Amino acid sequence: MQRKKWEGVWLVARREFQDQFRDWRIVIPMLLMVSIFPFVADNTTRQAVNFMNRFGGDLILDRLIPFAILVIGFFPLSFTLLVALEAFVGEKERGTIEPLLSSPLEDSHMYLGKLLVGVATPLLFSYGSIALYLLLLMRRPVEFPSAYMMALILLLTFAHAVLMVSAAIVISVQATTIRAANLMASFVVVPVAFLLQGETLLIFWGNEDVLFLAVLGLTILSGLLIRLGLAHFKREYLLGREIDTLNVKSLWGTFLNHVSGNAHSIVEWYRTEIPATLSHLRQPLLIVMGIAIITIVSSYLWVVNTVPQFIEITPNRVQEIQGYVSQNIGNLDILDESVPAPWIFISNVRAMVGFLFAGLISFSTLGLTLFIVNMALIGGVLGGASLINFSPLAVFSVAILPHGLFELTAVFLATAAVLRAGAVLVTPQPDKSLGEVFLLSLADWFRVFVGLVVPLLAIASVIEVYVTPQLIKLAFPYL
Amino acid sequence: MIETFDLSKQYNNDFWAVDGVTLNVQPGQILALLGQNGAGKTTTVRMLTSLLSPTRGWAQVGGYDVVKQPQDVRANVGVLTEQHGLYMRMTGDEYLEYFGKVYGLDAVTRARQSSYLLEYFGLAEAAHRRSGEYSKGMKQKLALARALIHDPSVLLLDEPTSAMDPESAQLVRNEISRLKSSRRTIIICTHNLAEAEALADQIAIIYRGKILLNGTLEELKRAVLGPVEYEAKFAYAFDAGELDLPPGVILADRSATSLRFRVEAPHEANPRLMNALTARQAPLVSFHEVPKKLEHVYLKTMADAQGVSYAA
Numbered sequence: 001m002q003r004k005k006w007e008g009v010w011l012v013a014r015r016e017f018q019d020q021f022r023d024w025r026i027v028i029p030m031l032l033m034v035s036i037f038p039f040v041a042d043n044t045t046r047q048a049v050n051f052m053n054r055f056g057g058d059l060i061l062d063r064l065i066p067f068a069i070l071v072i073g074f075f076p077l078s079f080t081l082l083v084a085l086e087a088f089v090g091e092k093e094r095g096t097i098e099p100l101l102s103s104p105l106e107d108s109h110m111y112l113g114k115l116l117v118g119v120a121t122p123l124l125f126s127y128g129s130i131a132l133y134l135l136l137l138m139r140r141p142v143e144f145p146s147a148y149m150m151a152l153i154l155l156l157t158f159a160h161a162v163l164m165v166s167a168a169i170v171i172s173v174q175a176t177t178i179r180a181a182n183l184m185a186s187f188v189v190v191p192v193a194f195l196l197q198g199e200t201l202l203i204f205w206g207n208e209d210v211l212f213l214a215v216l217g218l219t220i221l222s223g224l225l226i227r228l229g230l231a232h233f234k235r236e237y238l239l240g241r242e243i244d245t246l247n248v249k250s251l252w253g254t255f256l257n258h259v260s261g262n263a264h265s266i267v268e269w270y271r272t273e274i275p276a277t278l279s280h281l282r283q284p285l286l287i288v289m290g291i292a293i294i295t296i297v298s299s300y301l302w303v304v305n306t307v308p309q310f311i312e313i314t315p316n317r318v319q320e321i322q323g324y325v326s327q328n329i330g331n332l333d334i335l336d337e338s339v340p341a342p343w344i345f346i347s348n349v350r351a352m353v354g355f356l357f358a359g360l361i362s363f364s365t366l367g368l369t370l371f372i373v374n375m376a377l378i379g380g381v382l383g384g385a386s387l388i389n390f391s392p393l394a395v396f397s398v399a400i401l402p403h404g405l406f407e408l409t410a411v412f413l414a415t416a417a418v419l420r421a422g423a424v425l426v427t428p429q430p431d432k433s434l435g436e437v438f439l440l441s442l443a444d445w446f447r448v449f450v451g452l453v454v455p456l457l458a459i460a461s462v463i464e465v466y467v468t469p470q471l472i473k474l475a476f477p478y479l
Numbered sequence: 480m481i482e483t484f485d486l487s488k489q490y491n492n493d494f495w496a497v498d499g500v501t502l503n504v505q506p507g508q509i510l511a512l513l514g515q516n517g518a519g520k521t522t523t524v525r526m527l528t529s530l531l532s533p534t535r536g537w538a539q540v541g542g543y544d545v546v547k548q549p550q551d552v553r554a555n556v557g558v559l560t561e562q563h564g565l566y567m568r569m570t571g572d573e574y575l576e577y578f579g580k581v582y583g584l585d586a587v588t589r590a591r592q593s594s595y596l597l598e599y600f601g602l603a604e605a606a607h608r609r610s611g612e613y614s615k616g617m618k619q620k621l622a623l624a625r626a627l628i629h630d631p632s633v634l635l636l637d638e639p640t641s642a643m644d645p646e647s648a649q650l651v652r653n654e655i656s657r658l659k660s661s662r663r664t665i666i667i668c669t670h671n672l673a674e675a676e677a678l679a680d681q682i683a684i685i686y687r688g689k690i691l692l693n694g695t696l697e698e699l700k701r702a703v704l705g706p707v708e709y710e711a712k713f714a715y716a717f718d719a720g721e722l723d724l725p726p727g728v729i730l731a732d733r734s735a736t737s738l739r740f741r742v743e744a745p746h747e748a749n750p751r752l753m754n755a756l757t758a759r760q761a762p763l764v765s766f767h768e769v770p771k772k773l774e775h776v777y778l779k780t781m782a783d784a785q786g787v788s789y790a791a
Contacts, residue, residue, distance in 0.1 A: 011577075011580055011581060015566070015569075015577055018568070018569075019566065019568050019569075022568045023568065094567075095560075095562030095563070095564050096564045096565065096566055097564070098530070098558075098560040098561075098562070098564055099558065099560055099564040099578070099622075099625060100564075100581075101530055102528045102530060102553055102556070102558040102560070103553060103578070103581045103582065104550050104553045104554040104581070104582065104583070105581055106550065235530050236530065236531050236532060239525065239530055239531065
């Protein structure tokens with residue numbers, strides 16, 4: 001069965017390969033690009049070698065070559081992206097999609113076949129271009145990147161290709177015209193270009209090992225994009241829609257209807273709709289709470305065990321810090337002047353919205369990452385408290401729990417809603433388009449946000465400014 | 480066979496492209512689906528190939544449910560789409576080979592079917608040329624060959640002879656007739672009424688998503704244009720006077736040299752009518768059925784649907 005599946009995928013991919021390599025409009029520019037850029041880069045390397053040799057910038061030179069390889073690999077990817085962008089919508093416009101859709105090929109055969117060819121063609125050109133550059137580089141008096149670095153760069157190029165093509169194919173399935181798909185290309189190229197800059201920073205100034213994390217992150221994101229594309233691939237949408245019309249009124253109506261549900265009043269909304277939403281959030285909420293506990297404990301243990309390796313914590317030092325805290329504890333009385341409750345409230349609300357946007361563009365992963373960072377901070381603070389001989393449990397109970405009861409609940413709920421939105425996006429929804437699913441996920445999040453998160457954050461900010469400081473002051477001698 | 484009940488498709492929650500279509504096409508039968516552009520023919524065909532899911536109703540194609548068994552439906556249906564849908568950089572034989580593989584045929588069957596179809600449709604010589612270089616008619620023939628490559632039990636053909644020269648069109652019609660005689664179930668969507676008249680066992684007229692008429696050509700003629708008419712032509716001006724007409728016969732029209740009768744049951748009434756005319760010593764030159772074409776049925780049905788008068 002599995003073999004048959006891959007036969008179908010290969011069948012679609014092979015035809016696409018043939019088609020692409022018979023199209024001079026693809027082959028000639030690609031060959032030119034593949035052959036010209038390595039020479040340009042080689043010339044740049046030569047100039048850089050001369051320049052660096054004059055000033056002894058060997059370190060920069062060492063890093064310049066991996067960077068050049070990364071860039072040379074990226075150029076063909078960005079060009080061949082256009083081929084992936086028109087994978088489905090192009091066939092639709094040329095009228096060749098219907099015979100294919102009418103055939104017994106499964107959705108996954110078509111989708112993965114086009115994905116395979118979309119990834120393989122640019123990679124072929126990318127690696128070809130890199131190989132040519134390395135050949136040219138052999139003539140220069142420079143040190144080749146290590147095998148480890150080369151492997152990392154080739155993996156990164158691969159991850160870029162999969163990420164860009166999987167995003168392009170999602171666009172191709174959803175777009176109604178090639179023109180619309182091409183216009184959306186910037187939504188793929190620009191973020192990846194930023195990513196490339198980040199990776200460049202890692203190459204020049206960072207630790208090579210961190211590049212592995214970039215490869216891992218990109219692979220996860222690509223996997224989610226492929227899952228999203230497969231989940232929302234519908235033959236019907238490829239044939240049914242002819243014109244893109246953005247009906248803002250209808251979208252807004254759908255959104256509001258979903259937010260308000262069947263309730264006729266606020267009281268009814270809280271009594272029927274919010275419990276219904278919460279019942280959907282049960283599983284993500286448990287996951288989020290589990291992640292929070294693991295993160296707080298891990299972060300606490302990391303700080304307690306690792307910080308003393310870098311900072312010497314002597315009894316004198318501990319006394320010094322405790323004395324400093326004791327002297328400044330009076331400042332808590334004027335906390336509401338320096339950090340007013342509305343400011344805390346607004347910044348928390350802003351953070352929750354940030355979680356949402358980060359989550360929406362990354363199928364929850366970035367939203368969840370921000371959540372983990374916040375939980376790690378709590379663990380870190382408790383670890384720090386432990387290092388200066390305060391009871392972490394007491395600090396948690398006095399300094400975090402009073403307002404945290406509301407704030408942490410709000411954060412858990414908001415993150416669970418983001419997690420669910422991401423999960424819903426990558427889950428097949430037979431009767432809904434990707435746009436509808438996105439809109440309804442947003443409405444679900446908005447229900448939780450307006451109905452629970454905002455009121456909880458408001459309460460938390462008041463407690464944080466007016467109650468928690470007093471509790472800390474009262475409990476300080478016993479901490 | 481193809482069986483549908485109340486098959487309906489709504490777009491954007493307001494527009495019913497197909498509304499309550501009920502059809503029954505048995506193996507060895509051809510149904511011609513007639514209607515204006517946008518009447519719902521293509522949407523119906525797409526639902527029958529499991530490309531669109533019905534909003535209401537159900538359909539079975541070749542014994543498979545279009546919603547529950549879409550893969551089986553697609554494997555057993557040959558579809559000729561509105562656009563030929565050829566890959567222009569593929570040669571004719573590559574194209575058939577590709578779709579042969581798509582439909583899971585083994586190499587021997589692929590080669591046999593491909594060479595038969597290319598030969599039959601007169602494309603053998605052009606088999607190694609890219610289809611982008613083909614004429615319109617050749618492209619249409621290659622698309623039809625693709626629909627037949629897996630020897631399907633059900634055929635859904637959208638405008639099968641459009642863009643073809645008369646010889647090629649005749650060739651395609653012959654092939655459709657051959658397929659019918661080998662007990663294939665066939666639906667043809669066409670604007671070519673003469674073709675529908677020549678090929679179809681059943682004709683359905685669809686207007687704004689609804690089937691207005693469905694039946695054999697004779698049934699449709701009778702339902703729309705009334706009973707059969709017969710015309711008696713005389714050699715010279717003849718006054719028949721008050722004729723004693725048999726029951727079920729009405730005098731529909733008269734001129735100096737002809738009489739036209741509307742006859743409910745020709746087998747019983749016509750011999751008596753002839754006797755009545757000869758008894759009056761009418762100078763009969765001919766007595767024949769007045770031809771009524773599908774075109775009249777179609778145009779009258781459309782005119783009635785649109786509330787305008789129809790003049791034959």
